[in-house]
Amino acid sequence: MADRTTAPASCVNHLLKNGVEKAESRLLVSRKTEINYEGSDFSLMRTTDDISLRITGINENRRASTVINKTDDYSLAQAVTELMDLIESGEADPAVDISGYQEEEFFSRGPEEPDVELMYSRLDEFVGRVRLEYPSLLLEQVILDHTLKYRSYENSNGVKLSSKIGEYTLVAMFTAKEGENTSSFNYSAVCTENLNVNLWEMGSIDELMQQSVGQTVTTPIPETFSGDVIVTPDCLYGFISTLAHYLTDHPMMTGTSIYKDSLNKKIADTRLTLRSMPLSEQLSGGYFITEDGFKAGNTTILEEGILRSFLLTLYGSRKTGHERAVSSGSFYVVDPGDETLEDMVKSVKKGLLLCRFSGGNPASNGDFSGVAKNSYYIEDGKISFPVSETMVAGNIKEMLNSIVSISRETVNNGYSILPWIMFNGITVSGK
Amino acid sequence: MKINNLKGYKDLFRGYTELRVQENRSTSVSIVDGTLMGNSRNSESGVSARCWKMGSWGFASSSELNSDAIKHVISAASFNADFLNKKADKNLGDLPGGHGFGEWDHSFKGTPLTQKQIIDFLRDIDGYMEKSFPLLVSRTVAMNSLDMEKQVLTSGGSGAWSLTPRTLVYAVLTVDSPAGPVELYDSLGGRGQPSAVLIDPSEFYGKLGRLYEHLLKKAEGIHPRAGIADCILDADLAGILSHEAIGHTTEADCVRGGSVAGDCLGRSVATPLVTLIDYANTAHGETCPVPVYVDDEGIPAKDVTIIENGVLKGFMHNRESALEFNADPTGNARAYKFSDEPLIRMRNTAIVPGSSSLEEMISSIEDGYYLMKSSNGQADATSEFMFGVVQGYEIKNGKLGRALKDMTISGVAFDVLKTVSAVSGDMKWECGGMCGKKQPIPVGMGGPAIKCRVNIGGK
Numbered sequence: 001m002a003d004r005t006t007a008p009a010s011c012v013n014h015l016l017k018n019g020v021e022k023a024e025s026r027l028l029v030s031r032k033t034e035i036n037y038e039g040s041d042f043s044l045m046r047t048t049d050d051i052s053l054r055i056t057g058i059n060e061n062r063r064a065s066t067v068i069n070k071t072d073d074y075s076l077a078q079a080v081t082e083l084m085d086l087i088e089s090g091e092a093d094p095a096v097d098i099s100g101y102q103e104e105e106f107f108s109r110g111p112e113e114p115d116v117e118l119m120y121s122r123l124d125e126f127v128g129r130v131r132l133e134y135p136s137l138l139l140e141q142v143i144l145d146h147t148l149k150y151r152s153y154e155n156s157n158g159v160k161l162s163s164k165i166g167e168y169t170l171v172a173m174f175t176a177k178e179g180e181n182t183s184s185f186n187y188s189a190v191c192t193e194n195l196n197v198n199l200w201e202m203g204s205i206d207e208l209m210q211q212s213v214g215q216t217v218t219t220p221i222p223e224t225f226s227g228d229v230i231v232t233p234d235c236l237y238g239f240i241s242t243l244a245h246y247l248t249d250h251p252m253m254t255g256t257s258i259y260k261d262s263l264n265k266k267i268a269d270t271r272l273t274l275r276s277m278p279l280s281e282q283l284s285g286g287y288f289i290t291e292d293g294f295k296a297g298n299t300t301i302l303e304e305g306i307l308r309s310f311l312l313t314l315y316g317s318r319k320t321g322h323e324r325a326v327s328s329g330s331f332y333v334v335d336p337g338d339e340t341l342e343d344m345v346k347s348v349k350k351g352l353l354l355c356r357f358s359g360g361n362p363a364s365n366g367d368f369s370g371v372a373k374n375s376y377y378i379e380d381g382k383i384s385f386p387v388s389e390t391m392v393a394g395n396i397k398e399m400l401n402s403i404v405s406i407s408r409e410t411v412n413n414g415y416s417i418l419p420w421i422m423f424n425g426i427t428v429s430g431k
Numbered sequence: 432m433k434i435n436n437l438k439g440y441k442d443l444f445r446g447y448t449e450l451r452v453q454e455n456r457s458t459s460v461s462i463v464d465g466t467l468m469g470n471s472r473n474s475e476s477g478v479s480a481r482c483w484k485m486g487s488w489g490f491a492s493s494s495e496l497n498s499d500a501i502k503h504v505i506s507a508a509s510f511n512a513d514f515l516n517k518k519a520d521k522n523l524g525d526l527p528g529g530h531g532f533g534e535w536d537h538s539f540k541g542t543p544l545t546q547k548q549i550i551d552f553l554r555d556i557d558g559y560m561e562k563s564f565p566l567l568v569s570r571t572v573a574m575n576s577l578d579m580e581k582q583v584l585t586s587g588g589s590g591a592w593s594l595t596p597r598t599l600v601y602a603v604l605t606v607d608s609p610a611g612p613v614e615l616y617d618s619l620g621g622r623g624q625p626s627a628v629l630i631d632p633s634e635f636y637g638k639l640g641r642l643y644e645h646l647l648k649k650a651e652g653i654h655p656r657a658g659i660a661d662c663i664l665d666a667d668l669a670g671i672l673s674h675e676a677i678g679h680t681t682e683a684d685c686v687r688g689g690s691v692a693g694d695c696l697g698r699s700v701a702t703p704l705v706t707l708i709d710y711a712n713t714a715h716g717e718t719c720p721v722p723v724y725v726d727d728e729g730i731p732a733k734d735v736t737i738i739e740n741g742v743l744k745g746f747m748h749n750r751e752s753a754l755e756f757n758a759d760p761t762g763n764a765r766a767y768k769f770s771d772e773p774l775i776r777m778r779n780t781a782i783v784p785g786s787s788s789l790e791e792m793i794s795s796i797e798d799g800y801y802l803m804k805s806s807n808g809q810a811d812a813t814s815e816f817m818f819g820v821v822q823g824y825e826i827k828n829g830k831l832g833r834a835l836k837d838m839t840i841s842g843v844a845f846d847v848l849k850t851v852s853a854v855s856g857d858m859k860w861e862c863g864g865m866c867g868k869k870q871p872i873p874v875g876m877g878g879p880a881i882k883c884r885v886n887i888g889g890k
Contacts, residue, residue: 039687042519044488045511048770051494067473069494089547091467140688175689175812182691184811224657254569256605256612360819361806363837365611369888371817371841391888429657
C-alpha cells in the first residue's frame, strides 16, 4: 500500500498544473480475505486486492470526476487528461466546492492482518453448532471476511486525511426446511474488530436462526386490522434508513423531502433519539473521513423527537442553505426506552412482531407497504404463530409519531445499536 | 488484451483453473432541475483466477494488469484452494466439461459520442420536460452506460472474449398533490453504447409525454383495496415475477439452499399457459438485452426452460452444481467485476408469449387492477414475493378506471402461476434490471402481460 498512498497528492498536483482551480482526490485501497461456506460445505477461499481512485476537478464552477483503479504514472496521467475533457464539457454550478483546510490527520483501528486459521476455526465451530442445535437449518451462504481498508483524501486546500481500518464481517443467510416445508430465508450481518467470541454470540444471529427453525409452518392472518406492530432491531434498521434518505441531498435539493421544512421541529415521538455515530467506540464499524472530505463526527439526527440535523454533504448544504452534516450517515444508534421487550409483547391485544420487512421503495410522501417476513402474530399478549402472506402498510411520518413504547434491550451488530420499538396504527392485512 | 496474450499462462495452471481479465467502463451524467450534477467516467480493470481442488475453490484477484500480477493471482488462487481443501477434505471429482470459444463484440463501430454530446442530448430532454410538463415540481434526467469487457481462459481449453454494453436513460418526474409529492420514473435505452442508443432525443419525447400523463393521473390516484384481486401484470411486472419469484428459486445454488423449487421438479407449478425460459442470448430471433454466449466458467451458454406448459422442467447450473445434481452446466456462471467469483445468475428471463390480447384481458375483469410498472422486488426461498408497484389503474367492468398510488403486491409465485388464465401475445423486454446476489449483475427480464390473482397491499 505504501507506493499507492502518494496517488491522491499526485492527482491534485497534476490537476493544478493543468490549470484547474480546485482539485481533490480520494483513494481507497482494500485487501480482503474471505472464507465461504455454502450448503453443507466450505466452498471458497477468496483473496482480493483492489483500488478505487476518485479524482475531481473544478474550473469556473464546472465540476467533473473520474474513477480508476490504477495508481501508476501512466494511468494517472491518462485519468487527468480525461478529467480535463470532462470539466471542459461541463456546466457551471456555483454550489460546487471542496472541503476547507483542516489539520493533517491519520486514524487507524482494528487488525491489519487476518488470522486465517482462526477465521476457519471460528466458522467451523459456527457450522458445527448449527448442525447440532438446528439440524433443520440450511446455511445457504455464510461468509466470514477480514478487510483492511486504507482511505486517503487530499485536496488543493491543503487537506490531507487518511485512515486504516481492519475489521471482520460475518454474513449468514439461512432457511429452515422440514420435509417439504420451507421457512422464508433470513439473514444477519455483524461487524467485529476481533474473533474473540463465538460467531453465533454476535448481534442477533443466533436468535434469528432459532426463529427460522420454528417458521417452516406458517399461517396467514385471516383478517385485516389496524394494530400494534413491534419492530425488531434488525427490521428497524430499514425504516431508519428510509427516514435518513428523506434527509439527504437529492430529496432536499429537489424540495421533495417530506422533512424539508422540519429542522428543529418535532417530527417524532419525544422518546425517539437517533444518532449517526461513525466514531462510536461501542460500534465495531465506522469511518473517520466523510465522503465530501471532512474529518467525520457523530451527528444527532433526532433529539427527543426533534429534527436536529439533515444529512447533507457540502454540496447539498450549499444548494439548500442548511448546515452540512458532520457524518455521512449510517452507523445508527437509537436510545433505549424503559420497557422490557417481554412487557411490550404482553401489552399487545392484537398485533405483529415484525422481524423482517420486504417492502417496496417508500413513496415520496412517506407511504410504505410490504410483506411481513419471519414475523409473528401476537394475540392477547402472547406470540401466537409465525405468519405468511401478511402485508403491512403505513406512512413513515405518521409511524414516527405513533410510538407506543421502546425497549430497554438493544442489539449491537457492529453497524448499529437499536432497540425494539412498538408502533400503533399500522395496517396489517392477511390473506 | 486478447486471448492470445493469455494463453502463455496456461502452463501455470495446476488442476482446473479459470483465468479472467475484465474491464468495466461506465459513464454517468445527471441533470437535476436543470443543473448538471453528475459528470463522471469510471474504469475498473484487473485479473482474477479461480482453482478447483477436489471440491474446494480458491480465488484471487489483482487490480494490476501485468505479467507478475497474472502469475500472482494464479498462484494465490491455487494456494487458497489448497488451504481449504486440506481443511474441508471434500474429495469431490472433476468438474463436468463443456468448452466455449469465440469473440462477441457489441460495441458501436462509428465515432463515439463525446461527453459534451451526451450532456447536450440530456439537456435537450431536460428542456423538453421543462417546457412541456408545466406542473412538475422536480425533474431529473440521467444517463448511465456500462461496458463489460471480459476475456476468459480455462484449463479445459475454453477461450472467449466479449464486450457487452448497456446504456440507460432515466427520467424522474415529480408533481405535488394534497397528500405530498408524487413521483414516477421510467428508464429508456438498453443494449448498446451511448453512440448506438442516444441517436435522437425527440425519439424519447413520446414515452416521456405518456409518463407525464400517467403521473398526473397518479397524483389524483387512489389507494387500492387490500386483499386478493384479479390483476393484469404488464410485461414489466410479469418480468420481475419471472425473475425474482421463480427464477431465483430455480438457481441450483438456491435449490441447494432449500428453495421450495427443489421439491417441485417435474411437477405442475403453473397453468399450462405458462412457459418460462432463461434465454442465453437470443429470443424469438432477436438478440436479448444481456446476451451471454460463453459464461465466466468457459461454458457455452444455452437457454434454460424452467417451466414448460406449467411443469417445472429445469434449474440453472454452473459447473459445480451440475456435478452435484448430475446435470449439464447451462452457462449461467457470471461475475460482475474482475474481483468477483462467478455465481449462478440469470441472463434474460421471460414468460413465452401466449395468444390473448391485452385489451381482451382487461375487458375480462369486472373488478381488479392493471399493474404496469414496478419499483423493486424481492422474493425468498418459499417463492413468496413482494413487488413495489408505482404505476397502475383499477379495472371496473372491463374498463380502466382511476390511477393507483404507490402500492405493493405479494403472493406465493407457485400459487399465483396456478391462477394465470391468460397470457398476451406481445413481448416486451425491460433491460434496465440490475440483480443483486452477493454481487450486482445486469439482467434482462420481460415478457407478455399475464392475468392472475395476487395479494394487494393497501390501507
